[in-house]
Amino acid sequence: MERKIQLTDSKSLLRKILMGAGSLVLFSASVLLLNLDLATFVSRAKEAGSVLQHFLQLDLTDLAEIMSELFLSVTIAFAALIGGTLFSLIFAVFGAENITPHRYLSYFIKGFISIIRAIPSLVWILMIVASMGFGTISGLIGLIFPTVGYLGKSFISSIEEVPEDVIEAMKATGASKIQIITEGVFPCVSNMFLSWIAIRVESNVAESISLGIVGAGGIGTLLTRAIGSYDYPKISTIILMIFVTMLALEIVVNRIKTVTK
């Protein structure tokens, strides 16, 4: 007697079909709601070739300006990283549940960090720009928020994973609170902290570039201006320089990450 053997049971098959149908409905609904002007897109698509051609040119006359603005963006990113790291360290020491002086202080700090994280970085930067005006300082302060949101949370979770053993052993020697942290906790987490910081380098530079677009100084501001004046060669040059910078950073960061493993 022949018997067919199904690869999946009917229950999970049904689930897959339902999920497929659901995604299809969701996609069509979104497209319809967006009111996409497909006609324009198709008619413009013919011009894609010539636009692409414009983009293929580079304009090196403003290279000095581009480089100095790019340098400014990277500087903002690193300054925010250092500032954010300091704040995060303080928050972590008081916020990690296993070493906090008081449980409620820990809840408070964790809640505060969750609020920071719940608001996207661009919104933070826009709020700072709105209240402090355009400029580098706004960019710097605005960028510290997402940095603390990321590093603060990561630092706290690293410290909370320090085995209770270690803290107990330190206590038993008669060590003070500060000594328990500097001699017991920090040696356990320092490598992890370094790799959290290294991971954050890339996001900080990327965010620092995009925050220029909303008027907080740096290469982003230059890019917006070039786009506004349809200066294709300049746009290409800027994008190429950004690309090179990000690539270089990624290589360096990966090095650091393998070393601290």
Place this chain on the structure above:
Amino acid sequence: MKGPLLKITNLSKRYDGNKIALKNITLEIQPKEFVVIIGPSGAGKSTLIRCLNQLVKPSEGEIIFDGEDISKAKGKKLRQLRGKIGMIFQHYNLISRTNVLKNVLNGKLGSVPFWVSTFGLYSQEDRLQAYNLLKTVGLQDSLYQQAKDLSGGQMQRVGICRALMQEPSLILADEPIASLDPKSSEVVMDYLKKVTEERDLTCIVNLHQVEVAKKYATRIIGVREGEIVFDGTSEELSEDIIKNIYHLPEKKQEVILPVPGFVAEGEAVYE
């Protein structure tokens, strides 16, 4: 010093208001005693030893150590008293990413200001003392090795050195050899016995191997369900008494599973 080093009166411990782990323990320990506490799992051995240096807060009772009530001490006073009590742990509790020498110097934490430890400003005398301690346990060649790269037996010897670095008058050891193979266990117990005798220290050790207890102890205390059921010398610890300590009438004894690696010949060996 005259009189007992440690005077425990009516010590009780109840975890989170639930089960009683220690019931009305009253006990005196004289200087230079090598006391081994034995008893079945869950008897309260660790709780007792941890109450002595307040890693566990007792629910009731009084612990007079070196003439002072450590159970009432707080803050600086407590740290100062803890500094006089060295502790050795089952899992060594070393700082794994820190080198051997610094791990031993951590024993000084109770007596140096924080900047000395934070910035590595230990005096040459302290460093030399740490070196000499490591030499007595045969680890003088591993000063700069990270603790995580040592074997279990070596880690425990570093643990002993850290405790001795405190220049304590009392050493507590909670199952110091429970994670070691028989050979390393013997080495570690021999060192522990030797260094405490040389320095006239008092030592309280939790063990679950009765044979080892008999070999090293000057006094054995049997604990069962939070109460002391035996207190005497190795000679007085008879088979019947051992049975009594380990026998739990109402409860079922825990089933002891075979340990992988200790299977009989011909049986599967786990990786």
